[in-house]
Structure formats: C-alpha cells, structure tokens
Amino acid sequence: MIPTSLPDSLIATLPGSSYTDPGGFAQEQEHIFETMWFCAVRSSELATPGAFRTVEVGRESILITRARDNSVRAFFNVCRHRGARLCAEEAGEVKRAFQCPYHAWTYDLNGKLVAAPNLTKMPDVGRTEFGLVGVATREWLGYVWVCLAENPPSFEEDVIGEVITRLGDVEAIEHYGIGDLAVGRRIVYDVRANWKLIVENFMECYHCATIHPELTEVLPEFADGYAAQYYVGHGAEFGEEVQGFTVDGSEGLDRIPGVPDDQDRRYYAITVKPQVFINLVPDHVIFHRMYPVAADRTIVECDWLYLPHVVESGKDVSRSVELFDRVNRQDFDACERTQPGMSSRMYAEGGVLVPSEHHIAAFHDWVNERLGTPRPQ
Numbered sequence: 101m102i103p104t105s106l107p108d109s110l111i112a113t114l115p116g117s118s119y120t121d122p123g124g125f126a127q128e129q130e131h132i133f134e135t136m137w138f139c140a141v142r143s144s145e146l147a148t149p150g151a152f153r154t155v156e157v158g159r160e161s162i163l164i165t166r167a168r169d170n171s172v173r174a175f176f177n178v179c180r181h182r183g184a185r186l187c188a189e190e191a192g193e194v195k196r197a198f199q200c201p202y203h204a205w206t207y208d209l210n211g212k213l214v215a216a217p218n219l220t221k222m223p224d225v226g227r228t229e230f231g232l233v234g235v236a237t238r239e240w241l242g243y244v245w246v247c248l249a250e251n252p253p254s255f256e257e258d259v260i261g262e263v264i265t266r267l268g269d270v271e272a273i274e275h276y277g278i279g280d281l282a283v284g285r286r287i288v289y290d291v292r293a294n295w296k297l298i299v300e301n302f303m304e305c306y307h308c309a310t311i312h313p314e315l316t317e318v319l320p321e322f323a324d325g326y327a328a329q330y331y332v333g334h335g336a337e338f339g340e341e342v343q344g345f346t347v348d349g350s351e352g353l354d355r356i357p358g359v360p361d362d363q364d365r366r367y368y369a370i371t372v373k374p375q376v377f378i379n380l381v382p383d384h385v386i387f388h389r390m391y392p393v394a395a396d397r398t399i400v401e402c403d404w405l406y407l408p409h410v411v412e413s414g415k416d417v418s419r420s421v422e423l424f425d426r427v428n429r430q431d432f433d434a435c436e437r438t439q440p441g442m443s444s445r446m447y448a449e450g451g452v453l454v455p456s457e458h459h460i461a462a463f464h465d466w467v468n469e470r471l472g473t474p475r476p477q
C-alpha cells in the first residue's frame with residue numbers, strides 16, 4: 101500500500117507477486133536463465149575427458165563433459181530415442197561414452213550416436229543427426245558457462261561487459277588469475293527465497309551495518325551503507341588495523357601475485373546478471389553461482405578460490421572462509437525473512453528503495469525488459 105506519488109528519495113520496488121508467482125518464475129526461466137549465459141560448473145570439476153556434471157539450467161537438465169580433445173561439451177541431458185534422462189548422477193566419469201539406461205542408445209563425448217541395439221539394421225539413421233543436442237559453451241575465469249539459446253548473445257557483451265561496467269576494465273579482474281586458482285572450500289546454501297531478493301541484497305549495503313558486524317569491522321566504509329557496487333571501479337578499503345579479509349581481521353593467505361598495489365587491501369564486488377556474484381580480495385576470490393529452482397527457492401553454490409599451493413599445502417583457510425560464510429548466512433537469513441512478506445496483501449504493490457538502493461531499480465527495469473513487462477508508472 102504505497103502512496104500514489106512517492107517522495108523523490110524513494111523509488112518503488114517490483115510488486116510482491118513478482119517474487120511469488122510460479123507463472124512469472126517460469127517466464128523468468130524462459131527469458132532469462134534459458135536464454136542468457138549461465139555459469140554452470142568449475143572447469144576443474146571436469147579434469148579429464150569423460151568426467152561429467154549435470155546441472156539444472158532453467159527448466160532443463162544439462163550434461164556437461166570434456167571430450168577427448170579436452171574441449172568442454174554440453175548437451176541437453178535427454179536421450180534422442182524416447183527421451184529418458186541420460187545421466188541421473190550429479191557428477192561422475194565415463195570411459196568413452198554415455199549409455200542410456202533405458203534401451204542402451206550410446207553417445208560418445210562429442211554427443212554422436214555410436215551404438216544402439218540393432219543400429220546396424222537401421223543404416224538410414226544419421227549418427228550425428230540423432231546424436232545428443234548440444235548447447236553453447238564458453239570457459240572463462242575457470243568456469244564453464246553455457247547458453248541454451250539457439251543464437252547465444254555475445255559473451256563479450258553480456259558477461260565480460262558486465263565486469264567492465266563494474267570495474268572499469270577487464271584487466272582489473274584478470275589480475276586475480278581466477279582460472280588458475282584452486283577451490284579451497286565450497287559451501288552450498290539452500291535458500292528459501294526468490295532469486296531476485298538475493299540479487300537485490302547483494303547489490304546494496306544499506307543492510308550492512310545492521311546484519312554484518314564482522315564485515316563492517318573489516319570494511320569500515322560499509323557501515324555508511326554505500327555498497328562497493330555503487331561506484332564504477334571502487335573497491336572498499338580494509339580498515340587500518342585489519343591485516344586480512346578474515347573473520348577476525350587476522351592475517352589472510354598468500355596474496356595473489358598479479359594483484360597490483362592499487363587493488364591491494366581492497367574488496368570488489370561484481371554482479372554478473374543473472375546468477376553470478378564475484379568478490380575479489382587480495383588473497384582469494386569468492387565466487388557465487390545461483391540456481392533458481394522455484395519462485396521461493398534458490399540454491400547458491402559458493403566457492404572460495406585460493407592460490408593452488410595454499411590449497412595443496414593444506415593451509416588453514418577457515419578464518420578466511422568463515423568471514424564470507426557468515427556474511428552469506430546473514431544475507432540469506434534476511435532474504436528468507438523477506439520472502440513470506442512478498443505474498444502479504446500489504447506488499448501487493450511492493451515496497452520502496454532508498455537513495456543508496458536506487459541502482460536496484462535499474463535491475464528491476466532490466467528484469468521487466470527481459471520479460472517484456474514495462475515498469476508500472
């Protein structure tokens with residue numbers, strides 16, 4: 101129940117139904133997650149040819165593997181014969197082919213149909229024509245990104261462009277050599293909230309002073325409520341007493357050698373729409389990927405990436421991991437606290453954004469544009 105005309109300080113949010121309506125969520129899956137580049141798995145999870153992962157991208161199950169020539173391949177995880185799910189496992193390894201458990205149609209790592217009962221008696225069946233249907237892939241920052249669109253949008257514009265918009269140039273992220281870092285810890289969060297609440301939360305720091313005591317201790321400027329994402333190229337500076345980006349401000353791990361002095365002792369946060377958040381600090385990178393599964397549920401997979409020797413030597417990364425794990429839990433609790441309010445009749449028309457949150461309106465406009473629904477005046 102917001103007044104018909106808002107004071108200049110406030111901008112309306114999306115209506116409550118935008119966070120609860122299953123029909124709207126299906127539209128988002130179709131026009132956002134199944135159309136845009138989607139960051140699916142860490143490349144190192146596909147270490148050798150035949151290693152595979154299955155992931156849900158929008159409403160589709162996608163099978164991602166590495167072929168003999170070491171290139172990454174991704175396919176709809178659907179058998180061309182009668183549609184059985186080819187791989188039910190989340191991860192695994194095959195020697196040289198995927199065999200459907202139903203009637204044993206068998207596909208090689210390039211997706212080609214290589215065997216099936218009585219296949220030789222059906223010489224007119226094209227092995228490629230009836231092979232697995234592929235989807236576009238790209239590897240960047242040590243992750244495999246997939247795109248289900250028939251004509252994928254430009255990766256340079258949509259993905260790399262987002263990073264440039266936030267940081268000013270692509271070198272600012274390349275300095276961290278993210279592709280060569282190793283996963284020191286992965287935590288998967290099952291969040292009972294709409295994916296847009298999680299994006300909005302990540303984009304603003306109005307809540308930092310209230311719910312992130314440890315983070316504001318390390319990054320004192322966050323106590324003012326201005327998110328690091330507010331200014332192009334800005335990285336929040338560590339507090340003077342702070343030695344590292346850790347839960348108690350104690351010393352971190354080895355600094356990534358490529359990080360230049362002007363990016364040292366700073367924290368950068370980047371949102372790559374629709375489902376990636378990246379945090380850069382001098383000694384590690386925190387990489388979040390969201391998998392929206394329902395209007396009110398989102399799985400968030402978060403990797404803490406360090407220099408390989410830090411991980412291999414078994415150095416204690418727990419104080420480092422604990423800082424952002426706490427931040428994540430504080431944020432996701434806030435999102436879960438907000439989700440039930442989205443279906444309240446009080447919130448039917450939505451809420452309001454204060455000036456330090458006004459940039460979230462651009463995110464809302466973007467969502468509306470993707471769905472073809474103009475913002476109500």
Ligand code: FES
Nearest residue numbers: 179181182200203
């Ligand atoms: S459905 Fe896969 S072989 Fe028949």
Ligand SMILES: [Fe+2]
Nearest residue numbers: 301307312431
């Ligand atoms: Fe937060």
